[in-house]
Amino acid sequence: MKKILAVSFVLALAVPASVFAKGSHTMAGCGLGYVLFGNQNNSQIMQVFAATTNGTCGNQTFGITSGTSGCTEDGAVKFVKEAEVFAEVNLDSLRREMAAGEGEYARAFASLLGTTKVPQMLKLFHDEYASLFPSSKTTTAELLDSLKVTLAAHPELLS
Amino acid sequence: MNHSSLAHFFRQILLCLLCASFCSPSLPAENLPDNNNPALSTLIEKAHQKNLAHDRYWRLLLHYKKDLFGVEKSDIDRGHFFISKNGRKDPSSELDATLAAFFNPPIVNPDEEHPQCRYPARYAWLKEQLGFPPELKEMSCPRYESWRDKMDPGSISLVFASYYMNNPASMYGHTFFLLGRKERFKDQPLLNYTINFAAMTNTRNGILFALFGLTGGFPGVFSTHPYYMKVQQYNNLESRDLWEYRLTLDENQLNRLIQHLWELGNGTAMSYFFFNKNCSYQLLPLLEVADPSLHLSDRFRFRAIPLDTLRCVLEQPGLVSTTTWRPSYLQQMLSSRDRLNSNEIRLSEKLVLDKPGESRDQGLVTQVKQLPPERQMLVLETANDFLRYKSGFQRDQSENAQQIERRILILKNAIPVDVSNRFSRPNVEPSPPESAHKTGRLGVSGGVTKNSSFEEFSVRSALQDLEGDDTGFVFGSLLEMAQLKIRYDNRFGKLNLEDFTLFNVKSLAPWDRWIHHPSWGGRMGFSTAHDVNRSPERSLFFGLDGNTGLTVRIPFLRKGLLYAFAVADSGVGEPFDKHYRIGGGLSSGLLFNPLPAWRVHLSGTRLRYGVGNVGTTRKVRLIQAVQVAQQIEMRLQLERQNSYQEGMLSFNYYY
Numbered sequence: 001m002k003k004i005l006a007v008s009f010v011l012a013l014a015v016p017a018s019v020f021a022k023g024s025h026t027m028a029g030c031g032l033g034y035v036l037f038g039n040q041n042n043s044q045i046m047q048v049f050a051a052t053t054n055g056t057c058g059n060q061t062f063g064i065t066s067g068t069s070g071c072t073e074d075g076a077v078k079f080v081k082e083a084e085v086f087a088e089v090n091l092d093s094l095r096r097e098m099a100a101g102e103g104e105y106a107r108a109f110a111s112l113l114g115t116t117k118v119p120q121m122l123k124l125f126h127d128e129y130a131s132l133f134p135s136s137k138t139t140t141a142e143l144l145d146s147l148k149v150t151l152a153a154h155p156e157l158l159s
Numbered sequence: 160m161n162h163s164s165l166a167h168f169f170r171q172i173l174l175c176l177l178c179a180s181f182c183s184p185s186l187p188a189e190n191l192p193d194n195n196n197p198a199l200s201t202l203i204e205k206a207h208q209k210n211l212a213h214d215r216y217w218r219l220l221l222h223y224k225k226d227l228f229g230v231e232k233s234d235i236d237r238g239h240f241f242i243s244k245n246g247r248k249d250p251s252s253e254l255d256a257t258l259a260a261f262f263n264p265p266i267v268n269p270d271e272e273h274p275q276c277r278y279p280a281r282y283a284w285l286k287e288q289l290g291f292p293p294e295l296k297e298m299s300c301p302r303y304e305s306w307r308d309k310m311d312p313g314s315i316s317l318v319f320a321s322y323y324m325n326n327p328a329s330m331y332g333h334t335f336f337l338l339g340r341k342e343r344f345k346d347q348p349l350l351n352y353t354i355n356f357a358a359m360t361n362t363r364n365g366i367l368f369a370l371f372g373l374t375g376g377f378p379g380v381f382s383t384h385p386y387y388m389k390v391q392q393y394n395n396l397e398s399r400d401l402w403e404y405r406l407t408l409d410e411n412q413l414n415r416l417i418q419h420l421w422e423l424g425n426g427t428a429m430s431y432f433f434f435n436k437n438c439s440y441q442l443l444p445l446l447e448v449a450d451p452s453l454h455l456s457d458r459f460r461f462r463a464i465p466l467d468t469l470r471c472v473l474e475q476p477g478l479v480s481t482t483t484w485r486p487s488y489l490q491q492m493l494s495s496r497d498r499l500n501s502n503e504i505r506l507s508e509k510l511v512l513d514k515p516g517e518s519r520d521q522g523l524v525t526q527v528k529q530l531p532p533e534r535q536m537l538v539l540e541t542a543n544d545f546l547r548y549k550s551g552f553q554r555d556q557s558e559n560a561q562q563i564e565r566r567i568l569i570l571k572n573a574i575p576v577d578v579s580n581r582f583s584r585p586n587v588e589p590s591p592p593e594s595a596h597k598t599g600r601l602g603v604s605g606g607v608t609k610n611s612s613f614e615e616f617s618v619r620s621a622l623q624d625l626e627g628d629d630t631g632f633v634f635g636s637l638l639e640m641a642q643l644k645i646r647y648d649n650r651f652g653k654l655n656l657e658d659f660t661l662f663n664v665k666s667l668a669p670w671d672r673w674i675h676h677p678s679w680g681g682r683m684g685f686s687t688a689h690d691v692n693r694s695p696e697r698s699l700f701f702g703l704d705g706n707t708g709l710t711v712r713i714p715f716l717r718k719g720l721l722y723a724f725a726v727a728d729s730g731v732g733e734p735f736d737k738h739y740r741i742g743g744g745l746s747s748g749l750l751f752n753p754l755p756a757w758r759v760h761l762s763g764t765r766l767r768y769g770v771g772n773v774g775t776t777r778k779v780r781l782i783q784a785v786q787v788a789q790q791i792e793m794r795l796q797l798e799r800q801n802s803y804q805e806g807m808l809s810f811n812y813y814y
Binding site: 062063064065066074076077079086089090091092093095096099100101102107108111119122123126127129130133135136 | 270
């Protein structure tokens with residue numbers, strides 16, 4: 001777990017790339033998926049004690065005027081990183097909703113990708129699901145790469 | 160809430176260390192009022208004339224509060240929020256220093272901020288009150304503007320995260336703000352930003368965690384997570400409902416709040432106290448900055464339960480407009496399962512429990528595809544939920560879980576998209592959190608024992624027991640903190656402490672086909688040992704007990720629960736031989752409502768003490784509680800402990 005975190009941070013500190021910048025390689029993400037969904041120990045005792053402070057994961061990354069990290073600026077997600085961070089944090093919900101071509105996360109993702117034609121984008125998610133999520137182990141980076149290719153073939157969605 | 164493993168805490172610390180290197184140095188140069196700056200001197204004099212330092216708004220911006228001893232000082236006790244070194248206690252010196260700092264020359268280092276940009280709320284207000292002369296050059300604040308653009312504030316809601324099953328402490332709730340957007344993504348609420356106040360915790364030790372949380376050992380900071388992170392955390396990870404209460408602040412008011420929020424960044428922190436200066440309390444001063452005519456935080460000096468702060472906001476005329484409910488993950492799963500027939504439930508289970516394999520999958524696929532598409536959606540969504548419940552939300556899932564999920568998702572993908580577009584999850588909105596009875600309770604009782612009679616007075620700080628009306632609370636949960644009972648015995652003519660409970664918690668989570676929670680509980684406090692048959696003033700002891708067991712629903716009784724516990728019990732005090740006893744045993748009980756407003760609780764306990772005051776204790780108790788009016792309840796309690804017998808009639812008032 002610590003190794004994954006270390007690797008994620010190294011990548012996050014590397015030169016950031018926009019999801020759809022021409023000729024660039026999509027990053028592996030900011031490691032923010034693991035802020036919430038790292039392995040948790042749901043032990044009862046810790047839960048009861050933790051209720052006393054309502055501590056929140058990622059307080060530092062999302063602290064106000066916390067400075068700039070790979071994906072955030074002063075506690076807000078950088079504009080060019082929004083789709084990527086969303087996909088990274090919500091990968092499991094997206095994997096689930098894009099199969100049906102419906103759902104709040106799928107809709108929000110469609111908007112983040114820049115379309116005004118959300119219903120058509122949702123249908124695309126549904127119809128192209130096998131190529132967007134080719135296996136049960138598809139990662140965020142792979143999803144974003146596949147999306148780039150798929151959306152390039154449907155320019156009318158982003159016009 | 161922190162579901163924490165060792166790795167998670169290391170992660171917190173690592174994040175902290177990495178971020179510290181990005182935090183801008185903060186303390187602006189102290190520019191003392193200067194005879195060489197006549198413009199500044201004029202401004203300061205004007206501010207003194209208008210007595211701005213003692214204006215309510217200035218004190219709100221500095222978070223001045225009376226502490227426990229009545230001394231006025233700022234809640235902000237960490238970070239570099241104050242320019243003047245006396246700023247925490249002296250509003251006038253802070254105002255003078257702020258005005259002086261506004262005259263600072265332009266900042267050269269891009270990592271630093273000019274005081275005008277560091278304190279946009281102070282700047283806007285002082286400019287409005289005093290009128291700034293041309294000598295005070297207005298700086299541009301690109302960093303603040305950039306942050307503001309991302310926040311994109313158009314509206315604001317107060318969000319209440321409700322309780323979750325099997326953690327009675329969560330009945331207190333949690334609150335944070337949700338910023339509705341103005342320009343971008345207006346119909347995608349998941350993409351909104353939130354404003355949350357929480358403790359920055361750095362210990363893994365459970366006891367220290369609670370201790371620091373209670374005594375202000377942690378700094379509390381504001382953070383702005385995207386709402387989707389909060390929804391994942393509360394709805395999914397913690398399975399809590401979210402209730403969004405839209406507030407009617409206008410554009411100027413929201414603007415002031417946002418400006419002030421920026422001032423509370425940059426390492427500013429306030430010591431976090433679980434009882435009063437907690438997550439929900441610290442949202443109220445922000446609302447007061449937005450609208451200074453609101454007086455919300457003053458009544459929460461000693462105790463701030465999130466449910467109460469929510470009620471306080473709801474009580475302000477016209478402040479709340481609409482309410483939106485986001486059901487928790489578990490709520491959705493159970494609602495969907497309720498709509499399935501028994502064959503469909505079995506099919507959902509097979510989809511989750513059957514190991515992936517060619518022939519088995521083929522059989523399941525056939526069974527699913529025999530259903531009409533809308534039923535397929537319901538079965539598959541329920542199965543998907545059940546899988547998630549069993550395997551958890553962590554990103555790294557087992558191979559088995561991944562294959563099972565894929566099996567479900569491929570089937571879902573085979574359903575035409577127009578069917579899924581029409582499909583909606585069945586949900587029945589429960590009573591909102593504010594419909595629960597009030598958090599504190601007063602009681603007056605009269606009772607008889609074998610040889611005597613008594614009157615009793617009780618007061619309880621929080622929150623709910625098993626016999627109280629559970630509207631708005633989780634069914635079968637008990638959480639009591641700071642309860643005091645005093646008795647006057649008519650025969651002896653004496654006043655005695657009957658009970659002082661520090662905390663008492665019990666969770667009777669019913670065993671469900673899919674959800675297997677054990678029941679548990681614990682209590683710490685002073686009690687009267689009626690079972691050892693000493694005189695009342697010699698029966699007080701300090702006790703600690705714990706229990707674990709199972710609860711099942713009783714289908715033919717309204718709200719019927721049957722529970723059985725294994726109990727460990729200990730006590731220290733005068734009534735015992737050798738001044739202590741330790742023992743264990745069994746406890747069992749039945750709870751149900753013969754009528755909606757009438758609750759019955761029958762319980763029996765048998766404890767054997769082997770160490771200290773050796774002996775056996777048998778207890779039987781019958782409690783009947785009837786709700787007679789809103790916030791008023793009548794109870795009849797019959798109890799027997801060994802040879803001691805007692806009957807009591809009580810009237811409770813919730814305040």
